[in-house]
Amino acid sequence: MLTERRAVGERIRAARITANLTQEAVALAAETDRPSVVRIERGQQSPTLDTLIRLARAIGVPLAELVG
Template structure:
């Protein structure tokens, strides 16, 4: 089975942009990474990696993060 090739640079840039939006919305809501992780049912290191663009969250995780922060999903991914 061939190994997956890394995503192209433009995908990584968009992933970082989504992470930046998640961080900005979280900070605007005055929430810590720990509080969001707990409310979303994920671990804090995952929130850190998502915000830094190092991890691609699943759609389910994005929905949970949006709910934990109290914003529509579209606010995180536009």
Template sequence: MPSAPPPIDWVTAERRRIGERIRAERLHANLTQEQVSLRSGVDRASVVRIEQGQQSPTLDTLIRLMVAIGVPLSRVVE
């Protein structure tokens, strides 16, 4: 099975922007990446990669992260 082509630049930029918003919300909630990991069930390494825009999370993962942080999903994807 062929691998997917790399994302185009604007998609990568948007993914980074969402990751930055997740990080900002986490910090605003005074939570560590480890705390979010434990609350959400998403491993810490994935939380790091998502915040840095290096990993594209599934919708389910985004929902879990935002519930763990205590803010609506719409706050990071608007």
């Protein structure tokens, strides 16, 4: 599971960077905190489905793009 969690985190980070957004901006729009975004991007934290949906909306990408 760690490998998959890291892959999801990498996709979130790549999408965020492509969208030219900071972790702080994404966290604010997704109604979470920056440390959580950092941990999710590093694969250190498993986000809930609700958090994934909010992150996808904050970044402006389909949820499927993040979970691949």
